[in-house]
Amino acid sequence: MTPVQGVDQAFWYILGFSTLLLFGITAVMIYFVIRYRRSKNPVASDIRGNYFLEIVWTIIPTLIALSMFYVGWTSYIGLRTVPENAIEIDVAGQMFSWLFVYENDKETENELVVPLGEAIKLNVTSLDVLHSLYIPAFRIKIDAVKGMETYVWFSADKIGEYDIQCTEYCGTGHSAMLAKLRIVPESEYLKWLEEE
Ligand SMILES: [Cu+2]
Numbered sequence: 001m002t003p004v005q006g007v008d009q010a011f012w013y014i015l016g017f018s019t020l021l022l023f024g025i026t027a028v029m030i031y032f033v034i035r036y037r038r039s040k041n042p043v044a045s046d047i048r049g050n051y052f053l054e055i056v057w058t059i060i061p062t063l064i065a066l067s068m069f070y071v072g073w074t075s076y077i078g079l080r081t082v083p084e085n086a087i088e089i090d091v092a093g094q095m096f097s098w099l100f101v102y103e104n105d106k107e108t109e110n111e112l113v114v115p116l117g118e119a120i121k122l123n124v125t126s127l128d129v130l131h132s133l134y135i136p137a138f139r140i141k142i143d144a145v146k147g148m149e150t151y152v153w154f155s156a157d158k159i160g161e162y163d164i165q166c167t168e169y170c171g172t173g174h175s176a177m178l179a180k181l182r183i184v185p186e187s188e189y190l191k192w193l194e195e196e
Contacts (some may be wrong), residue, residue: 165177
């Protein structure tokens with residue numbers, strides 16, 4: 001399973017349970033409001049606890065919460081475990097653009113080009129204030145911090161052009177701090193890498 005599938009699975013799993021609980025609890029609540037309204041049930045009964053029910057409503061939500069943690073944790077592991085053969089590219093955020101430095105010291109601004117079929121590791125930092133590198137198509141987001149290196153990785157498995165955004169408010173030009181990720185065939189990448 002790719003990290004993208006892992007993140008999506010965790011999202012749908014948690015959303016599914018949340019939706020189920022929302023409608024389930026609301027339905028029971030409406031039923032009780034009608035069934036035990038004052039005109040039908042004028043004297044409230046005094047219930048002194050029920051071990052069986054209390055155990056059930058403790059254990060089931062605990063299992064649900066733990067399973068959500070498990071699904072989230074395993075997808076997080078996928079996001080943090082970089083394949084060994086990954087191509088490394090240095091990324092620096094600055095007010096208000098993204099800089100990319102490749103293995104052969106080629107530099108680009110607001111354009112990240114990578115070869116199809118490779119794992120890409122981005123070593124992220126900032127030249128000034130806090131920024132955050134966000135590539136929604138690959139479900140990755142990481143803070144860019146001056147004096148510190150953070151990382152993300154993704155598998156460049158589909159040719160195309162994808163958005164890169166800054167998602168940490170960094171000043172007046174924040175909303176314009178956009179870049180493009182281009183995934184191209186390997187041969188095109190190698191040619192591009194050698195261009196000035
Ligand atoms: Cu920014």
